[in-house]
Amino acid sequence: MKDKAKGLCRVEERYTQWKSLVPVLYDWLANHNLVWPSLSCRWGPLLDQATYKNRHRLYLSEQTDGSVPNTLVIANCEIVKPRVAAAEHISQFNEEARSPFVKKHKTILHPGEVNRIREFQQHNNIVATHTDSPQVLIWDVEAQPNRNAVLGAATPSRPDLVLTGHRDDAEYALAMCPTEPYVLSGGKDKCVVLWSVHDHISTSAVEAGSNDKQGSIIGGNNEKGAKSSSIGPRGIYEGHTDTVEDVQFCPSSVHEFCSVGDDSRLILWDARVGSSPVVKVDKAHRGDLHCVDWSPHDINFILTGSADNTIHLFDRRNLKSGEVGSPIHKFEGHDAPVLCVQWNPEKSSVFGSAAEDGIVNIWDHDKVGKTTADSTDSKEPNTSPGLFFRHAGHRDKVVDIHWNASDPWTIVSVSDDCESSGGGGTLQIWRMMDIIYRPEEEVLDELEKYHSHIFECNS
Template identity: 60%
Template structure:
């Protein structure tokens, strides 16, 4: 029995856009013309020799060998760079494009797949299929409807209320409230809470929820969305139209600010094809709500101050962070330090930045050579594109990151949990003092021996 398309492993990350049908037809016509006018040449049966096979393998090997060499070098530095690190290889790639946790109840998660709906799951209510023989298949507790086309990556949960935000290929941003499901069932005595204690989801045959609002303003696929940390009514979105849009649900479904990118300039009116690359990700600083970061297919991360995004003026990014060699897929502010954020990309690196270090000089008054402005740590433990990562809010400076290894290993991925050496992020004076103590300890031990 052949597997259905939905059960096949999929490559995570943004797929490259298909050629227009007209271009495909032109290419096919050109190919047919070339074949018709080409001079026929006699053909002779050929066989692939062992030497040719060996040459093909040698030609394909350098890239894989280069990745392995970099990974081996990184492994040799793990005891120095990290306080601790855990690695888990995933044999089968995840069929979920995005998974987000509800802050008000950690047992409730939302998932994006290759479909228009957002699925809500109460983890405690799902059958334990690994431990119980013959357990029923998992079934989502709620299905959020409203998108007209697939919604795969843009997904966010509100930190202050049980609200869900999504974006998709239909160019729209959709807002739901899980409370809408509870309120419609409150008068039905046949419904009852299920799953984890304090669950806000009740059992019912009708598990669909319609949207509270559908926000139109993008001109291409919406790639990421994010709530304002202190407001359930304010949120932002980015998309393949190279626009950052700020929304306020209290004033309707039209954009409050629509920001298109032209090099370093930012405008509050739409500019078609203003940027050569798509915007893939966005995050709102939980410590300073004026700061928003975006990641793009142009390999860079930009930081913006929303106070400069006025209706009649132009603003500039506070800074542009450049170090990645491929498209940036995920950005997130640190929950522990207001000036620190991370970015992961298709180049396999997860960079940790501190915007307060931008332009900082060393003791001699010169900038450090061959260093990217603001970059102070680079996690190189993945062999392929890092599609997602998160800071651990309960354990300072701890990060979980996941890569999609389809291109390098043919399937699966890698999940890593790690914390960098505290000497890297502690104040320089404290780090030097501890190193001096360690140096004295080593000298004492050497003298006694």
């Protein structure tokens, strides 16, 4: 108990220090207190653009205690454009309140907890969810009716499509192909399963004929049918010896994908050559692997995050089956298991990581090995190579992060605050000051311009 109290005290001290620095570190920040914990947050499409802010779709989950149904929340979020917010506005947020920038648009009563949410990039209104079951659930969020999560609420909302094929619960590993309507999943059955929603489209087109509903790849759902449509897998891939924790498509191929699991393995697959692994790295980390992301900028780069508190950057050209993984670099900057890694959608060398230590780290692997005279002479403890920003706005484990593709330096992050506060969660939307990530020469030129302008005004 004493150790836990000391830990909470350190977290509060860190948070207080972080909060005092918010006006100088952030271009914009919104803090949204959640009544229930959330395990997943994802950006949807850009909805509207205005002079000073844009409106985006945001998906998040609410994990209740069972007194009311679990929900999939579709929210509309206003994001202030770069260099618009004033420092006073940024600093005057209330961590105990709900942000006026985040508004619920629709609530879907989810059958079970929402462990993962993933969106179809080709179809803005379609999302997939994982829960504590073998199925993957597909939702048309526009066609789904709005439901209220109240005490004694009726039956859950009915998904528009159910993907079957796992033999045991598949709770976390979930990915959508960026180029085609394909879905990938992993589960406790140690399998990776692949589906094509095209298979359902073909069947629906034949069955619906001229009455086929337009505007949705899955036909919509008016909740009046007896049960949801379902489809089986295109392929089932076996090579793991423990639970598959995360999966990811190669950004340039619907046939190539990778998976990681509690067996410490990183496996690369190619559906064109069968159901056996193409490359199976038996020891990619010293602990369980929780997350993986494949670079959208260079298809040879793959990131993995682990229970050993580290992130590894692999070059798939150097991977060999049956061996210990040899990463290009090992990133060490977390004090607890890494739960999420994701590449920045704009700058190819930048990625983010979130962990159980309550920190979101932003890295640039191009900075690894580069030092300056100031850093070598400094008496400060050595920082982790490549680490250039630490977001310490959460006070408990950060379970998910997502860069905004339409606003590439804006991040949504969510923490499960049950350990620190006994319940609820914190959703934060933030963008660091651009002088932190822009090229040094460009920043210095701009600062010199302002220096000259101020000097002229004073003279």
